[in-house]
Amino acid sequence: MLEDLLLKVVAGVIGAGVMYLLQRVYGFLVENKAPYTGTWYSKISDGYGSIIKQDTWIIRQREDTLTGLIKRTFPVDQKHRQWKFSGKMRGHDFIGVFWAASNDIRSYGSYVLRQTGDDKFEGYYLSMQRTVSDDNGTITEVLHPVQISLHRIRH
Numbered sequence: 001m002l003e004d005l006l007l008k009v010v011a012g013v014i015g016a017g018v019m020y021l022l023q024r025v026y027g028f029l030v031e032n033k034a035p036y037t038g039t040w041y042s043k044i045s046d047g048y049g050s051i052i053k054q055d056t057w058i059i060r061q062r063e064d065t066l067t068g069l070i071k072r073t074f075p076v077d078q079k080h081r082q083w084k085f086s087g088k089m090r091g092h093d094f095i096g097v098f099w100a101a102s103n104d105i106r107s108y109g110s111y112v113l114r115q116t117g118d119d120k121f122e123g124y125y126l127s128m129q130r131t132v133s134d135d136n137g138t139i140t141e142v143l144h145p146v147q148i149s150l151h152r153i154r155h
Contacts (some may be wrong), residue, residue, distance in 0.1 A: 034061035036089070038152055042070075045147040053078070057085075057150065064089045070098060081105060094121055094150075111148065119152040 036059055044053035054074035060067050065088060072081040087096020092115040099108040113123035129144040 036061040036066055040150050040152045042148055042150045045149075047147060061089075066094065066096065069101070081107070083107065087111070094123075098125070113148070113150055119154065121150040123148060 038059060040057040040059055042055045042057060043051045044055070046052045052075075053072065056071045056073055058068045058071070065086070067086045068084070070083040070085055072078045082101040083098045084101050085096055085098040087094055094113040094115065095111070097108070097110045100106065109126050109128065111123060111125035113121035116122050124145040125148055126143050127146050128141050130139060130141050132139050
């Protein structure tokens with residue numbers, strides 16, 4: 001009787017493990033076939049037409065949810081910076097939030113990007129700008145919209 005119970009427990013654990021693996025493989029296959037899954041590139045403008053930052057976005061899509069990692073590629077002295085993000089597609093709009101992958105970097109915000117082509121989005125992200133007054137050391141924080149374009153190059 002104890003052997004029967006032990007055999008059922010072991011079979012249950014193996015069955016649960018197999019189901020977990022099948023779910024992971026299915027999710028991976030679904031994500032890989034999704035239209036937005038892949039490597040994208042962003043350019044961040046200073047508002048006057050000059051590109052001041054560039055990032056690589058590794059996007060995974062499951063249904064209308066897009067998640068992934070953003071890696072800074074320019075300027076070179078910021079290459080160590082990375083952010084995680086999570087967003088939703090709503091019609092032609094990609095809305096979401098990002099936060100630094102490392103607790104050492106205080107960087108987070110939200111974005112709204114409008115799809116302007118099969119492989120292109122344009123819009124803004126909101127960034128908290130912190131300034132300290134030289135006079136009395138007063139700290140001021142203001143949400144600042146930053147222009148961004150996101151595009152994919154298909155090979």
